[in-house]
Amino acid sequence: MREAHSVEQVRAAEAALMAVLPGGALMQRAAAGLAATCAGLLGRVPGSRVVLLVGSGDNGGDALFAGERLARRGSRVDALLLAPERAHTAGLAALRAAGGRIHPADAPGFLADAQALVGGADLVLDGIVGIGGRGALRPPAGVLAAAAARSRALVVAVDLPSGIDADTGAVAAPPPGPDRAAGPAGLDAPGAEPGPAAGAAEAVEGVGGAWHEAPPQPADPGLPGAAARGDLTAHGTAAQAPAEGDAHAVFGTGMALTAVRADVTVTFGTYKPGLLVDPGAEYAGVVELVDIGLTPPEPVLRAAQHADVARLLPVPARESDKYARGVLGLVAGSERYPGAAVLATGAALRGGAGAVRYVGPRAVGDAVLAAHPEVLVGDGRVQAYAVGAGLDTGSEARARLATVLDAGVPVLVDADGLTLLAELGTSALARVPGALLTPHAGEAVRLLAGLGLATTRADVEAERLATAAELAAGYGATVLLKGSTTVIADPYGETWANPTGTPYLATAGSGDVLTGLAGALLATGLRPVDAAVCAAYLHGLAGRLASADGVPCAASDVAAAVPRAWAEVRRA
Numbered sequence: 080m081r082e083a084h085s086v087e088q089v090r091a092a093e094a095a096l097m098a099v100l101p102g103g104a105l106m107q108r109a110a111a112g113l114a115a116t117c118a119g120l121l122g123r124v125p126g127s128r129v130v131l132l133v134g135s136g137d138n139g140g141d142a143l144f145a146g147e148r149l150a151r152r153g154s155r156v157d158a159l160l161l162a163p164e165r166a167h168t169a170g171l172a173a174l175r176a177a178g179g180r181i182h183p184a185d186a187p188g189f190l191a192d193a194q195a196l197v198g199g200a201d202l203v204l205d206g207i208v209g210i211g212g213r214g215a216l217r218p219p220a221g222v223l224a225a226a227a228a229r230s231r232a233l234v235v236a237v238d239l240p241s242g243i244d245a246d247t248g249a250v251a252a253p254p255p256g257p258d259r260a261a262g263p264a265g266l267d268a269p270g271a272e273p274g275p276a277a278g279a280a281e282a283v284e285g286v287g288g289a290w291h292e293a294p295p296q297p298a299d300p301g302l303p304g305a306a307a308r309g310d311l312t313a314h315g316t317a318a319q320a321p322a323e324g325d326a327h328a329v330f331g332t333g334m335a336l337t338a339v340r341a342d343v344t345v346t347f348g349t350y351k352p353g354l355l356v357d358p359g360a361e362y363a364g365v366v367e368l369v370d371i372g373l374t375p376p377e378p379v380l381r382a383a384q385h386a387d388v389a390r391l392l393p394v395p396a397r398e399s400d401k402y403a404r405g406v407l408g409l410v411a412g413s414e415r416y417p418g419a420a421v422l423a424t425g426a427a428l429r430g431g432a433g434a435v436r437y438v439g440p441r442a443v444g445d446a447v448l449a450a451h452p453e454v455l456v457g458d459g460r461v462q463a464y465a466v467g468a469g470l471d472t473g474s475e476a477r478a479r480l481a482t483v484l485d486a487g488v489p490v491l492v493d494a495d496g497l498t499l500l501a502e503l504g505t506s507a508l509a510r511v512p513g514a515l516l517t518p519h520a521g522e523a524v525r526l527l528a529g530l531g532l533a534t535t536r537a538d539v540e541a542e543r544l545a546t547a548a549e550l551a552a553g554y555g556a557t558v559l560l561k562g563s564t565t566v567i568a569d570p571y572g573e574t575w576a577n578p579t580g581t582p583y584l585a586t587a588g589s590g591d592v593l594t595g596l597a598g599a600l601l602a603t604g605l606r607p608v609d610a611a612v613c614a615a616y617l618h619g620l621a622g623r624l625a626s627a628d629g630v631p632c633a634a635s636d637v638a639a640a641v642p643r644a645w646a647e648v649r650r651a
Contacts, residue, residue: 240341427595
């Protein structure tokens, strides 16, 4: 299991450890782990070319000390100091003593030299900003464009890619820029005065334009990775095409990249939530955890692995019958959406329950039976219900939802059921012994409206963890918020991020498959949060298996791949 902790928790754990360690010992631990990871990625260290993007404070210090270790092993190490006056003094001295080359941003020709160095590097180490920064993260566009357009260089982030919020995983948007007179082709006019929005920003002149740096926020001294955050923007650089996959990559217009896309991120002591939730997880690449001896408290976020899911999956006893294993009542499908019931049933049959009982329109039931003859049809004994997939929102659907919510068994509510639930309000779940809600972002907006909270889909996507937790608390239910990173929150504060999945799961009917799978696990007796964690994990893994080698898959392929996903997890 991967456990993630907030910035505040990490800082407190680091401070407690530094109180009993010699000065600088914690940073040396971090630098040693960082250098070892870089060496492993390089393969052959002697003769390799390493470029350090060095910010201010301790995050830059981690990069400098790691660079020192690589230099002593034979790498050519060039450090690009983006805030020369605030670079880590001891780290600079150590790198110089090891033969490293220092390039301050205020030196003549810095931009051209930096772009050439980054473009020719074997490995670029992003040590610009640590987890404790504040405000937007904007590394220099011209330099990072060369890294993004590389043909072979690796980009390794220190603790977290620059531009990613440690607690949410969101990409930091560029802050409002100063009011400037526009020059030719949209470049800032020479000599234009910053407007009020610029505050006390200073300009450090360099070849090709000025590097504007916002006043730093104070950093806690001695905390690895807890650097002050600078706002660095290259103005007047030659226009370049945005590199594919980079966030906000606009060059020659005064805007810089807002985030670094790393191949590998080395994180110290514990994972940060932003490394487990998109878009931060995507920008982080492969995450390597370096143990520096921290003992943080209970995590704010968890991510399951094979062994964790295997421990939760139901295993029937020798004397089990279908009722002992659990029966799922599936209330899904309509004349307009019969396929939703067929897909949800197909997944539910592979979800560990003893039986699936379809409750719905006769015509839809006939379609379900034709595809899955083992299904029970009609009212009867169930251990849990899943309601909503393809249900529609007419009077008949409302009556069925009301019946399910009064049945006295755990209930999963999805799709149209969520729309109706938002209208009914939180009191509708008062008699449900365990509820699991599975919205996507648009449905989450409707559920929040049911709580009297106005928001947008974009807001939900930007604050996935907070949204899931807010819905869980408001409705007194476990919430599985679907998306590129599916997150799960229960009403007692337990929060999970699902690490499996593939973009190929963005296909019609995929959510119906997840509904059937999660409903079946709920019927086996799992807690709603455990059913959600297992279902999301297996669903994502089944999607990967169904789309192996980059072959697109249909939702029915995902349902068919669930047994293979289950077997892979159990082999862990």
